Amino acid sequence: MGRSPCCEKAHTNKGAWTKEEDDRLRAYIRAHGEGCWRSLPKAAGLLRCGKSCRLRWINYLRPDLKRGNFTEEEDELIIKLHSLLGNKWSLIAGRLPGRTDNEIKNYWNTHIRRKLLNRGVDPATHRPINEATQSQEAPTISFAASSVKQEENNDNTSGFGEKDSKIHVQERCPDLNLELRISPPYQNQPDELKSGGGSPLCFACSLGLQNSKDCSCGIGNIGSTSSSNTGYDILGLKRVVLDYRRLEMK
């Protein structure tokens, strides 16, 4: 049995959204909130499928979106995150305030790929292109404790779309915890966290490896709650955007 269509296609518009459609969708979500995309088009008086409405809202109409060019810092952050997460655009977008997965995906394919190629780096593996044909050893990032915990943590790295990225993430950061954390929006965090106060984290802690013996800042030895108190996240970023928007709609 085939999958049923997501909506009745006979009476739905396709293609570019008009201003009137945008206004209707925006007004409806302002009044009723996100959620139940299936029934939204009818309720909002839109001849669109729910899927299309959701995409339009998430990628274009959401008020917290940051439009405009990517900064150099964002470029580098995307590259770092991609080297760790692979083509997990939604996860990468979760670390970039105001950016959508679609936007980042497009930006990667049009700008960053070329940028990396110009640097002589393979955008798929993040290794020097020359090295691609050489030995598969010499991972980019290594940890002393990697071999110990590799088996325990294989579950945390499952689900990567690209086989290559899965392999390389495991090689480079075998005990890297890639689980998403739900945390309050940045603006709701204590002042000392906003201002970057507190002890600086070592690289191991910034990667979520508080229990690693590679921890050199001492935070990993304070206790299991230390990481949640730092306000920092993978790559040493402050937790910023991964807020409860998506949870609230349920």
Added chain:
DNA sequence: AAAACCACCAACCGCGATGGC
């Protein structure tokens, strides 16, 4: 000036995950 080509990005499509019944 016009055609061909290129780059960008919004939108679509298909599929896996999830939750309710």
Added chain:
DNA sequence: TGCCATCGCGGTTGGTGGTTT
């Protein structure tokens, strides 16, 4: 436990505007 509806994600496509020939 299995089925179904729905959501969300990642890959891909197609339209549009800019640039080059």
